[in-house]
Amino acid sequence: MSAKTEYRYNQLTWPEMNEAIAMQKVVLLPVGSTEQHGPHLPLETDIYLAEQVCLEAGRRAPERTLVLPPVSYGLNLHHIDFPGTIHIEPEVFIAFCLNITKSVAYHGFQKMMVVNGHGSNSPLADLVARKTTLQTGSLCAAVNYFSFAGEAYEGLRESDILAHADEFETSLYLHLAPERVRWDQAANGNDVEGQYVSSDSTSNYPLRFSDYWGRWTKRGVHGEPTKATAEKGRVLWEAAVAGLVGAVAEWHTWPIAARSDQHAGPVQSGIRW
Numbered sequence: 001m002s003a004k005t006e007y008r009y010n011q012l013t014w015p016e017m018n019e020a021i022a023m024q025k026v027v028l029l030p031v032g033s034t035e036q037h038g039p040h041l042p043l044e045t046d047i048y049l050a051e052q053v054c055l056e057a058g059r060r061a062p063e064r065t066l067v068l069p070p071v072s073y074g075l076n077l078h079h080i081d082f083p084g085t086i087h088i089e090p091e092v093f094i095a096f097c098l099n100i101t102k103s104v105a106y107h108g109f110q111k112m113m114v115v116n117g118h119g120s121n122s123p124l125a126d127l128v129a130r131k132t133t134l135q136t137g138s139l140c141a142a143v144n145y146f147s148f149a150g151e152a153y154e155g156l157r158e159s160d161i162l163a164h165a166d167e168f169e170t171s172l173y174l175h176l177a178p179e180r181v182r183w184d185q186a187a188n189g190n191d192v193e194g195q196y197v198s199s200d201s202t203s204n205y206p207l208r209f210s211d212y213w214g215r216w217t218k219r220g221v222h223g224e225p226t227k228a229t230a231e232k233g234r235v236l237w238e239a240a241v242a243g244l245v246g247a248v249a250e251w252h253t254w255p256i257a258a259r260s261d262q263h264a265g266p267v268q269s270g271i272r273w
């Protein structure tokens with residue numbers, strides 16, 4: 001094994017890490033949650049799916065991809081009424097992830113990507129990427145792995161609501177790890193749909209709102225897992241992996257231009273934000 005073929009960050013030695021830095025691999029940080037996913041899916045669902053997509057992208061393009069160990073916890077207080085869910089305060093999550101990306105930048109990697117699997121982490125992952133870019137000499141982007149499979153899902157979907165432990169996530173699980181799906185426990189959730197607000201994660205409802213899920217559902221499911229199939233999961237998986245492989249290729253060659261400063265006089269460059 002060498003830096004050319006190894007795509008898992010923590011499997012390299014420090015001399016091999018110098019090679020990986022010289023290759024300017026794109027460093028992926030999978031983030032997700034330890035969160036209830038109804039009676040039919042395990043709590044690992046969000047981080048398992050995000051990490052697997054990252055690892056497969058690494059397998060397919062090891063020469064430009066390096067996958068960090070995942071952050072398996074996220075913003076989850078809204079799921080706390082269901083046993084097992086772990087909550088991290090958003091400020092703590094952002095600070096923790098930023099310490100990781102800044103460490104990676106310190107060593108000399110110039111391109112990073114936060115690959116998120118938990119919808120509620122999205123705004124936090126965006127801020128981690130922005131802060132990394134603004135506070136270091138490196139570039140960091142953020143993406144939800146499931147966004148790469150959105151178009152494919154539109155051609156497959158048989159349920160109205162896409163949200164949680166639903167047709168989408170259950171299909172991916174049936175494709176990747178069917179032995180961990182408690183299929184006899186899969187049942188549709190009682191969705192909340194108004195004109196301006198909904199438990200759906202994708203439609204264009206103007207109000208962004210997530211209540212305590214203990215108010216919304218007794219199963220911990222929004223969507224229709226009974227419409228899930230392994231074949232749908234295979235299509236979604238291929239779309240997600242192909243999307244990430246393509247994004248990494250583009251990000252790998254994305255230029256870092258010199259900033260142009262338009263001030264007529266000196267600035268206080270010592271200020272730390």
Ligand SMILES: [Zn+2]
Nearest residue numbers: 045046165169
């Ligand atoms: Zn999920």
